[in-house]
Amino acid sequence: MSTISREEVAHLARLARLEVTDEELDAFAGQLDVILQSMKTLAEVDTDGVQPTSHAVPLVNVFREDQPQPSLPRDAALAGGPDTFEDRFRVPRILDEEA
Amino acid sequence: MTKLNTFEQAVATYEPVLGLETHIELDTNTKMFCGCSTAFGAEPNTQVCPVCLALPGALPVANKAAVEATIKIGLALNCRIAEWTRFARKNYFYPDMPKNFQTSQYEEPLCEDGYVDVVVDGKAYRVEIERVHLEEDTGKTLHVGGTTGRIHGATESLVDYNRAGIPLVEIVTKPVPGTGALAPEVARAYTAELRDIVRSLGVSDVRMEQGSLRCDVNLSLNRPGEEWGTRTETKNVNSLRSVERAVRYEVRRQSALLDAGERIFQETRHFHETTGETSPGRSKEEATDYRYFPEPDLAVMEPSREWVEELRASLPELPRKRRERLQAAWSLGDKEMQSVVNADAVDLIEATVAAGATPSAAVKWWLGELSRRANESGEELAAMRITPAEVAELQGMVDDGRLNDKLARQVIDGVLAGEGSPSDVAAKRGLEVVSDTGALEAAVDEAIAANPAVADKIRGGTHAAAGVLIGAVMKATKGQADAGTVRQIILDKLG
Numbered sequence: 096m097s098t099i100s101r102e103e104v105a106h107l108a109r110l111a112r113l114e115v116t117d118e119e120l121d122a123f124a125g126q127l128d129v130i131l132q133s134m135k136t137l138a139e140v141d142t143d144g145v146q147p148t149s150h151a152v153p154l155v156n157v158f159r160e161d162q163p164q165p166s167l168p169r170d171a172a173l174a175g176g177p178d179t180f181e182d183r184f185r186v187p188r189i190l191d192e193e194a
Numbered sequence: 195m196t197k198l199n200t201f202e203q204a205v206a207t208y209e210p211v212l213g214l215e216t217h218i219e220l221d222t223n224t225k226m227f228c229g230c231s232t233a234f235g236a237e238p239n240t241q242v243c244p245v246c247l248a249l250p251g252a253l254p255v256a257n258k259a260a261v262e263a264t265i266k267i268g269l270a271l272n273c274r275i276a277e278w279t280r281f282a283r284k285n286y287f288y289p290d291m292p293k294n295f296q297t298s299q300y301e302e303p304l305c306e307d308g309y310v311d312v313v314v315d316g317k318a319y320r321v322e323i324e325r326v327h328l329e330e331d332t333g334k335t336l337h338v339g340g341t342t343g344r345i346h347g348a349t350e351s352l353v354d355y356n357r358a359g360i361p362l363v364e365i366v367t368k369p370v371p372g373t374g375a376l377a378p379e380v381a382r383a384y385t386a387e388l389r390d391i392v393r394s395l396g397v398s399d400v401r402m403e404q405g406s407l408r409c410d411v412n413l414s415l416n417r418p419g420e421e422w423g424t425r426t427e428t429k430n431v432n433s434l435r436s437v438e439r440a441v442r443y444e445v446r447r448q449s450a451l452l453d454a455g456e457r458i459f460q461e462t463r464h465f466h467e468t469t470g471e472t473s474p475g476r477s478k479e480e481a482t483d484y485r486y487f488p489e490p491d492l493a494v495m496e497p498s499r500e501w502v503e504e505l506r507a508s509l510p511e512l513p514r515k516r517r518e519r520l521q522a523a524w525s526l527g528d529k530e531m532q533s534v535v536n537a538d539a540v541d542l543i544e545a546t547v548a549a550g551a552t553p554s555a556a557v558k559w560w561l562g563e564l565s566r567r568a569n570e571s572g573e574e575l576a577a578m579r580i581t582p583a584e585v586a587e588l589q590g591m592v593d594d595g596r597l598n599d600k601l602a603r604q605v606i607d608g609v610l611a612g613e614g615s616p617s618d619v620a621a622k623r624g625l626e627v628v629s630d631t632g633a634l635e636a637a638v639d640e641a642i643a644a645n646p647a648v649a650d651k652i653r654g655g656t657h658a659a660a661g662v663l664i665g666a667v668m669k670a671t672k673g674q675a676d677a678g679t680v681r682q683i684i685l686d687k688l689g
């Protein structure tokens with residue numbers, strides 16, 4: 096039996112703002128199923144008492160002092176956006192929520 | 195829409211369960227993961243960089259001062275500080291974050307399992323803290339093109355990312371049952387205590403009206419002995435008074451729905467300052483699907499016990515201790531001190547005393563006349579247009595005999611109306627006690643002539659009857675006489 100349904104794939108695609116065709120939904124559901132099965136196999140390993148790995152390198156407590164650094168010039172910052180208006184990024188209206 | 199129950203009806207049938215989520219913006223010099231300044235009021239999008247805009251290849255590094263501030267908050271809230279903690283990505287698409295995720299913490303918060311004690315109506319409540327975690331603030335979104343300025347009807351949004359990435363501490367309580375009819379007051383007292391604790395630590399200015407302390411109020415109702423109900427989460431609660439009102443409103447609203455046999459939906463609601471009501475916001479169904487995962491760009495944190503103990507040793511005097519010290523210095527009873535705390539007047543009274551008033555006079559003004567007026571106008575005491583220094587000045591004028599209580603209240607009218615300092619108002623409005631004995635003697639003579647029977651009584655030794663004549667003189671002088679002086683003149687003439 097498949098571990099991930101077509102509906103779940105459609106839901107995830109919506110959350111990730113991905114446009115997916117019906118054919119792709121079938122294809123991805125199949126591929127994701129293979130991945131999830133592999134994860135299931137991995138999950139069988141006894142990991143009691145083993146700290147989860149966050150990074151490939153054993154770095155901890157990497158901090159920065161609270162010293163201001165120069166920011167980007169505004170024009171450069173805004174240049175990366177799709178559209179601007181009065182020194183702000185302009186985006187399409189957002190539905191059903193308040194800032 | 196179902197009619198609301200009265201609050202009294204509601205709590206007679208149902209038991210409220212509270213939960214509070216508080217966001218506090220830290221006042222570090224720089225953002226959480228980059229060196230951009232956090233200074234308030236800069237031109238839009240001038241405090242942004244590749245890290246806080248999430249440009250490709252940028253590498254965030256945690257701000258040590260923000261981590262220290264969060265540990266201090268955790269310690270002050272009696273929390274356990276994690277020995278191993280990390281950041282997580284909270285994924286969502288909303289233009290208030292340019293990254294399409296917010297760096298937050300998920301299963302491994304920096305601080306867990308603490309508590310805050312509050313006293314309401316003489317009863318002690320322990321509000322348990324579930325977690326204190328560190329995250330980053332979002333940008334500011336301006337909705338334009340609509341008719342109302344609100345999101346409904348807006349055609350586009352304009353975004354300023356100066357605030358995006360400023361360190362934000364989230365403090366989440368465990369559910370608080372058992373507060374009954376006092377739920378609104380307990381919610382308020384907790385928020386005030388939390389604010390005072392964080393302020394004492396000097397890690398945030400915790401100004402609710404400016405958004406550096408923001409509250410979400412969770413509330414559910416259940417009948418006694420039954421399981422807890424479905425909760426709603428009310429956002430946009432921006433003052434202590436609003437915290438209280440939001441709880442009160444949700445209790446009334448939910449109880450009416452339950453009475454009508456309807457069910458409560460788990461939803462986000464918005465609080466409206468002007469009406470004191472809440473209205474539904476976005477549905478939670480998809481919004482909670484944040485697909486958290488450990489942040490790969492940031493290193494794990496292992497706060498050493500030495501570091502934690504160093505920070506513990508650096509904690510300043512906390513509000514509870516400070517209140518004990520002030521209560522002793524002001525010679526107040528427990529109940530009186532509790533009233534001062536609940537009126538949020540500790541700082542105001544301390545400043546009034548520092549400006550020269552006696553503690554009892556400072557308490558009298560702030561808890562008496564000024565509290566009454568704040569209630570009438572629906573304002574917070576601290577937001578009123580009178581400063582502690584002005585209250586001390588006012589009391590000084592009373593002590594000097596320049597004002598009596600009645601005139602002092604008229605002077606307050608003027609100060610609150612923006613007419614200037616107490617002495618300005620007294621001068622402009624001509625409010626001074628009449629100390630011209632000649633004028634007072636003439637007024638007393640008139641009063642005696644108009645009330646011969648009363649005068650005889652006083653001559654006969656019934657000094658209590660003098661009140662009638664004092665009243666007549668006060669009326670004749672429009673309240674600008676000192677009652678003690680008038681009494682003395684009457685007794686001198688008739689005694």
Ligand SMILES: [Zn+2]
Pocket residue numbers: 225228229230241242243244245246247359
């Ligand atoms: Zn930045």
